[in-house]
Amino acid sequence: MLEHNRGAELAETTPFIKVRDVHFSRGSKLIFDGVDMDFQRGKVTAIMGPSGTGKTTLLKLIGGQLKPSSGSIEVDGQNVHQLKRKQLYQLRKKMGMLFQSGALLTDISVFDNVAFPLREHTTLPESMIRHLVLMKLNAVGLRGARYLMPAELSGGMARRVALARAIALDPMMIMYDEPFTGQDPISMGVLVRLIRLLNNALGLSSIVVSHDVKETCAIADYVYLVSAGKVMEHGSPEQLANSDSEWSQQFMQGMADGPVHFHYAAEDYAKDLLGIES
Amino acid sequence: MLSYLQRLGAVSISMFERLGRGSLFFVNIVFSVPSVIVRPRLLIAQMHSVGVLSFSLIVISGLFVGMVLALQGFYTLSDFGAEGMLGVMVSASLIRELGPVVTALLFAGRAGSALTAEIGLMKATEQISGMEMMAVDPVKRIMAPRFLAGLISMPLLATIFSAVGIVGGYFIGVGLLGIDEGGFWAQMQAKIDFSEDVMNGLIKSVVFGWVVTWIAIFEGYDAIPTSEGVGRATTRTVVHSAFAILLLDFILTALMFGDI
Ligand SMILES: Nc1ncnc2c1ncn2[C@@H]1O[C@H](COP(=O)(O)OP(=O)(O)OP(=O)(O)O)[C@@H](O)[C@H]1O
Ligand SMILES: [Mg+2]
Numbered sequence: 001m002l003e004h005n006r007g008a009e010l011a012e013t014t015p016f017i018k019v020r021d022v023h024f025s026r027g028s029k030l031i032f033d034g035v036d037m038d039f040q041r042g043k044v045t046a047i048m049g050p051s052g053t054g055k056t057t058l059l060k061l062i063g064g065q066l067k068p069s070s071g072s073i074e075v076d077g078q079n080v081h082q083l084k085r086k087q088l089y090q091l092r093k094k095m096g097m098l099f100q101s102g103a104l105l106t107d108i109s110v111f112d113n114v115a116f117p118l119r120e121h122t123t124l125p126e127s128m129i130r131h132l133v134l135m136k137l138n139a140v141g142l143r144g145a146r147y148l149m150p151a152e153l154s155g156g157m158a159r160r161v162a163l164a165r166a167i168a169l170d171p172m173m174i175m176y177d178e179p180f181t182g183q184d185p186i187s188m189g190v191l192v193r194l195i196r197l198l199n200n201a202l203g204l205s206s207i208v209v210s211h212d213v214k215e216t217c218a219i220a221d222y223v224y225l226v227s228a229g230k231v232m233e234h235g236s237p238e239q240l241a242n243s244d245s246e247w248s249q250q251f252m253q254g255m256a257d258g259p260v261h262f263h264y265a266a267e268d269y270a271k272d273l274l275g276i277e278s
Numbered sequence: 279m280l281s282y283l284q285r286l287g288a289v290s291i292s293m294f295e296r297l298g299r300g301s302l303f304f305v306n307i308v309f310s311v312p313s314v315i316v317r318p319r320l321l322i323a324q325m326h327s328v329g330v331l332s333f334s335l336i337v338i339s340g341l342f343v344g345m346v347l348a349l350q351g352f353y354t355l356s357d358f359g360a361e362g363m364l365g366v367m368v369s370a371s372l373i374r375e376l377g378p379v380v381t382a383l384l385f386a387g388r389a390g391s392a393l394t395a396e397i398g399l400m401k402a403t404e405q406i407s408g409m410e411m412m413a414v415d416p417v418k419r420i421m422a423p424r425f426l427a428g429l430i431s432m433p434l435l436a437t438i439f440s441a442v443g444i445v446g447g448y449f450i451g452v453g454l455l456g457i458d459e460g461g462f463w464a465q466m467q468a469k470i471d472f473s474e475d476v477m478n479g480l481i482k483s484v485v486f487g488w489v490v491t492w493i494a495i496f497e498g499y500d501a502i503p504t505s506e507g508v509g510r511a512t513t514r515t516v517v518h519s520a521f522a523i524l525l526l527d528f529i530l531t532a533l534m535f536g537d538i
Contacts, residue, residue: 063411092413103408106400117412120419165412 096166329431344446377440397498432487
């Protein structure tokens with residue numbers, strides 16, 4: 001009895017994903033300069049930050065598609081970048097990822113796209129696959145679109161199909177890369193609730209990358225604000241909203257001036273317009 | 279001068295690096311081939327798009343090449359009074375040389391470029407990345423079936439090309455120019471050797487099929503994932519394939535038919 005309790009407690013406290021002192025660069029451009037993050041089991045953790053800071057890159061590092069130049073990333077107790085190829089693939093079956101672009105296979109229909117991971121990884125009979133696929137499509141409101149080809153979908157619809165595909169294998173965690181962009185207010189509301197619902201009902205751990213401060217704060221248990229290769233702030237949404245740091249105030253309220261620069265590093269504007277190159 | 283040498287060095291290093299990556303990629307494909315054989319459905323779909331869709335192009339080209347060969351050959355041969363050898367001339371040229379080479383060049387333009395563009399676009403739209411994240415190996419799922427389809431289709435297409443070309447030669451030689459029909463076929467039967475001509479032609483077409491498909495798939499896989507990058511990779515596929523075909527043809531011909 002005591003043992004059991006200790007185990008449960010451990011599961012509560014050891015994070016599902018541990019990111020430790022990760023450095024990463026693209027060519028000469030430093031993207032992460034020592035990042036530490038914890039993602040708790042069964043919680044929704046949000047990553048927010050200006051465009052181009054490397055949020056997508058971080059998800060790819062966690063998924064093992066990119067390798068940090070130093071530091072470690074552990075998922076469910078396994079160091080992602082020390083796994084053998086087979087083990088990595090085994091781990092990935094438990095990770096769902098929703099790509100920013102959707103990344104649907106363009107030569108097969110919506111139905112076949114959602115069925116793809118099931119057909120690749122299980123030996124379920126076709127009737128069962130049909131059942132599962134329709135269930136997942138229904139959850140994202142696109143059961144009626146099952147015969148369409150990906151090219152016939154709008155951007156927002158494609159992302160919802162991709163979500164249905166990401167949950168097809170009932171993963172332990174899902175990484176959402178900008179799930180809300182391109183959604184109208186109604187499907188946005190549905191998606192926000194769906195992410196929370198999936199998290200609670202299936203006990204998933206979720207990572208949500210997003211710019212939509214209001215929607216994200218509504219579902220996130222914990223938020224990391226990332227900029228310039230570092231974690232700037234972290235805490236629960238309430239903590240961040242009440243934080244008096246200039247940085248989080250600027251981001252949470254979306255102002256162009258402040259410690260974060262809206263512009264990509266550039267020459268002085270006036271000089272640039274006059275055509276003076278240094 | 280020094281900077282010129284430097285640039286030359288940089289270019290050759292990057293060339294060899296690419297060649298190395300290409301070879302590793304090829305080894306990877308070879309190891310994935312068994313998984314394709316277990317799932318022939320993927321292979322059949324690719325045989326359709328790589329092979330069957332090139333069929334009409336190959337048939338029409340083969341017919342015209344055979345007819346032109348007969349016309350040209352007739353006027354040269356008739357100078358020596360050897361019109362009876364027309365069938366041998368047409369069939370030997372096709373089986374040994376033009377069948378494999380012209381088919382491979384057409385195949386690179388038709389199927390090779392399509393393969394590169396398809397795989398390159400899959401990469402640009404993150405489909406390959408997405409597949410990796412779904413724990414599906416894109417080399418097994420995408421590359422290996424296409425490679426095998428190309429390898430099987432090329433010799434079949436080259437054979438069809440030569441056969442149709444011979445029929446074209448027959449139309450012109452016997453139908454139009456009035457050569458004796460019996461002689462046309464009998465000379466061909468007597469002079470064309472199975473291992474010397476047919477087998478060697480077949481070996482050439484297998485080698486060309488291998489090199490074209492390999493180049494096409496690797497260029498797609500290695501393409502810079504933008505529309506411009508994919509466009510360039512497609513061009514490179516056609517150009518590099520053409521060079522590779524002609525160079526290998528020279529080497530193979532020297533080994534097979536030259537007494538070196
Ligand atoms: N393939 C690549 N090669 C070189 N640099 C890249 C590549 N992909 C991304 N980058 C660079 O890495 C940085 C981080 O990119 P990333 O896509 O992770 O940003 P992001 O935070 O997801 O932005 P957004 O919110 O706009 O999606 C960018 O500055 C970009 O210029
Ligand atoms: Mg991004």
